[in-house]
Amino acid sequence: MAEESIYSLKMRAEANGRHISGAEKILPETAVGDFARALLERAMHHANGRPDFVNLKIEKLPADKVLDLEALPVRTVEVSSPGQGRGVMTKLLEDSGVANAAVIVDMLYRTSGMRGAILLDADTLERLEPDHQRGVRATLMDDAESACKGANSCKEHYAEAIVLATKVAHAPGMTAELCISDDPDYTTGYIASRKLGYVRITRLKSPGSPQGGRIFLCRTKEAPAERIIDYLERAPVRVTGVQPLRREGVFDKTGFVNGALESLKRGNLFRDELIFDSAAAPCVELGGRGTLLLSSNDYLDLARDERVVRAAKDALEKFGLGSGGSRLTTGSTVLHRELEHELAGFKETEDALVFNTGFAANSGIIPALCPPEGVIFSDELNHASIIDGCRAAKARTVIYRHCDMHDLAEKVRTIAPRQGGLIVSDAVFSMDGDIAPLPDILDTAQEFGLFTMLDEAHSTGVIGKTGHGIREHFSESRHPDILMGTLSKALGAEGGFVCCTAEMRRFLYHRCRSFIFSTSLPAAVMAGALAALEIIESEPERVRALRGNVKFFIAELAKHGIQCVSDSAIVPIHIGDEEKAASAAVRLRTRGIVIPAIRYPTVKRGEARLRAALMATHTHEQLAFAARIISQSLRETKKI
Numbered sequence: 345m346a347e348e349s350i351y352s353l354k355m356r357a358e359a360n361g362r363h364i365s366g367a368e369k370i371l372p373e374t375a376v377g378d379f380a381r382a383l384l385e386r387a388m389h390h391a392n393g394r395p396d397f398v399n400l401k402i403e404k405l406p407a408d409k410v411l412d413l414e415a416l417p418v419r420t421v422e423v424s425s426p427g428q429g430r431g432v433m434t435k436l437l438e439d440s441g442v443a444n445a446a447v448i449v450d451m452l453y454r455t456s457g458m459r460g461a462i463l464l465d466a467d468t469l470e471r472l473e474p475d476h477q478r479g480v481r482a483t484l485m486d487d488a489e490s491a492c493k494g495a496n497s498c499k500e501h502y503a504e505a506i507v508l509a510t511k512v513a514h515a516p517g518m519t520a521e522l523c524i525s526d527d528p529d530y531t532t533g534y535i536a537s538r539k540l541g542y543v544r545i546t547r548l549k550s551p552g553s554p555q556g557g558r559i560f561l562c563r564t565k566e567a568p569a570e571r572i573i574d575y576l577e578r579a580p581v582r583v584t585g586v587q588p589l590r591r592e593g594v595f596d597k598t599g600f601v602n603g604a605l606e607s608l609k610r611g612n613l614f615r616d617e618l619i620f621d622s623a624a625a626p627c628v629e630l631g632g633r634g635t636l637l638l639s640s641n642d643y644l645d646l647a648r649d650e651r652v653v654r655a656a657k658d659a660l661e662k663f664g665l666g667s668g669g670s671r672l673t674t675g676s677t678v679l680h681r682e683l684e685h686e687l688a689g690f691k692e693t694e695d696a697l698v699f700n701t702g703f704a705a706n707s708g709i710i711p712a713l714c715p716p717e718g719v720i721f722s723d724e725l726n727h728a729s730i731i732d733g734c735r736a737a738k739a740r741t742v743i744y745r746h747c748d749m750h751d752l753a754e755k756v757r758t759i760a761p762r763q764g765g766l767i768v769s770d771a772v773f774s775m776d777g778d779i780a781p782l783p784d785i786l787d788t789a790q791e792f793g794l795f796t797m798l799d800e801a802h803s804t805g806v807i808g809k810t811g812h813g814i815r816e817h818f819s820e821s822r823h824p825d826i827l828m829g830t831l832s833k834a835l836g837a838e839g840g841f842v843c844c845t846a847e848m849r850r851f852l853y854h855r856c857r858s859f860i861f862s863t864s865l866p867a868a869v870m871a872g873a874l875a876a877l878e879i880i881e882s883e884p885e886r887v888r889a890l891r892g893n894v895k896f897f898i899a900e901l902a903k904h905g906i907q908c909v910s911d912s913a914i915v916p917i918h919i920g921d922e923e924k925a926a927s928a929a930v931r932l933r934t935r936g937i938v939i940p941a942i943r944y945p946t947v948k949r950g951e952a953r954l955r956a957a958l959m960a961t962h963t964h965e966q967l968a969f970a971a972r973i974i975s976q977s978l979r980e981t982k983k984i
């Protein structure tokens with residue numbers, strides 16, 4: 345491919361022989377037309393007046409002669425008076441090893457009305473410009489990205505100065521450049537060199553002063569004046585990496601993001617993203633390697649069950665992919681309603697409502713259900729989506745100790761809420777795998793007319809004899825007001841749901857913002873979840889196998905001296921220290937096992953753990969192997 349030609353554009357406008365405006369660009373051929381028009385526009389409509397003479401010169405440059413220079417690093421020194429500014433400039437010049445700094449700065453303050461700069465020998469203080477009145481002009485330079493920044497990017501003091509200063513700093517024999525703007529309203533000037541970078545000084549003159557000028561300070565010992573001038577006037581330079589000016593006190597967006605990432609890394613809280621090449625199954629493809637997966641919530645291995653996949657496929661063909669609307673407009677299909685009826689049947693409630701995610705359900709239901717005057721009682725280990733729901737509700741939130749029913753009862757009685765509210769808890773806690781004492785929660789709530797809400801994300805398809813969840817587990821005949829759950833775990837699909845009375849469903853349908861303002865899930869997902877639900881009902885041996893696996897795994901770990909407890913499919917292996925947990929997870933992975941290290945903010949600081957999640961289809965052989973490798977990795981980790 346032929347390289348694109350590069351052009352120099354120069355515009356100069358005059359009125360009555362007086363200079364009004366000027367600008368220059370270095371551009372690829374394709375940008376020449378646009379910029380030529382923009383420069384003319386600027387010439388004709390400049391604040392200094394209407395020109396009677398405009399010179400627009402367009403010249404092709406020898407591409408191999410164009411120098412690309414990295415912009416000098418920029419910093420700003422805030423000063424409160426011109427005297428102080430002048431002092432800073434003098435000091436910086438002295439620090440650069442220049443003997444007569446004060447004299448030179450004084451000379452800068454005495455120049456004005458020149459078109460170009462004074463070229464001064466730093467050692468002899470001899471002026472080297474052929475024309476003292478005009479001075480030497482640095483020219484043939486531009487911001488390398490100016491073509492992308494667009495022809496309309498406005499002429500700005502800083503943007504032009506950083507380009508000029510970068511070119512000048514790279515001149516042979518150049519020591520430093522000093523500059524004060526001749527714009528009466530612009531008090532910021534600078535001192536620049538390759539050594540100092542581009543140092544802006546915010547006040548070098550009083551506002552309103554027409555004073556302004558430049559000094560290029562050089563050493564003829566290092567390069568003869570002719571060579572310096574030739575470079576300044578004739579060497580084409582493109583300056584790369586010109587950063588927009590960060591004004592003092594303006595929010596630092598990049599710093600905000602990078603600072604957060606840095607602090608995560610320092611706290612061993614930075615997460616690697618694992619990219620799988622296969623479905624989440626007991627064995628997965630990870631980085632081209634077969635790996636044992638002990639972290640999927642697809643507990644019953646239904647996500648890739650052929651009946652589930654076929655049902656979803658059929659619906660996909662019939663209904664297409666996206667639903668195209670929220671449930672309140674055009675997003676309800678027969679499959680959405682059918683699934684809701686089946687879910688209600690599964691949980692023995694009147695009706696159900698499907699949400700896009702479990703997170704959306706929790707974060708939307710709580711504010712809908714709890715009035716601002718009410719009180720929310722929330723277990724201290726509840727899932728983040730519940731915490732966010734509490735935050736979104738304007739009501740007061742009272743945290744009770746984890747599964748501590750005395751603490752809950754005492755708090756409820758002390759506060760004795762009369763304006764409504766609710767008790768909310770995970771059914772199975774997502775990081776510990778233990779079960780909330782449902783009957784006690786219902787008792788306490790009853791006394792004060794509080795709503796009750798249980799999150800069955802990790803209990804549906806897992807606990808209770810046939811996987812029906814927490815009510816089955818406790819043989820509890822009463823119903824919490826909200827039995828929330830997810831389609832995305834044991835049901836192998838995607839989404840959240842609520843099982844409740846028909847009135848409650850209607851209430852949430854009209855009040856829950858996360859429900860109202862989301863495009864509904866695809867019909868194919870509904871069909872897949874329906875098929876999965878049917879399998880859970882017709883094959884309860886899956887739930888039994890899962891429970892058997894948990895028992896077996898815990899016993900295997902115990903053989904290696906690792907004590908764990910769990911009432912569900914989640915088996916936490918406590919470590920504590922974040923770095924140790926992270927390092928243990930890495931060791932496991934290098935040995936072909938994925939178990940994530942769960943750290944803050946998912947759990948409290950200092951309570952990091954490996955969190956294993958089991959599937960009904962893990963073999964005992966796989967689990968025994970995992971227990972052995974875990975013990976090995978933990979022993980190594982303890983040594984570090």
Ligand code: WAQ
Pocket residue numbers: 457458459460461479480481482483501502505508523524525526527530532533534544556557558
């Ligand atoms: N080559 C040499 N000297 C020049 C050139 C040039 N291309 N252009 C201007 N000068 C001399 C001339 O004597 C002017 O009077 C003097 O410099 C000042 O020029 O980061 O606006 O264009 O915010 O007024 C500094 C920005 C702005 C500081 C400087 O200079 C910042 C500025 P001006």
Ligand code: MG
Pocket residue numbers: 525526527
């Ligand atoms: Mg000016």
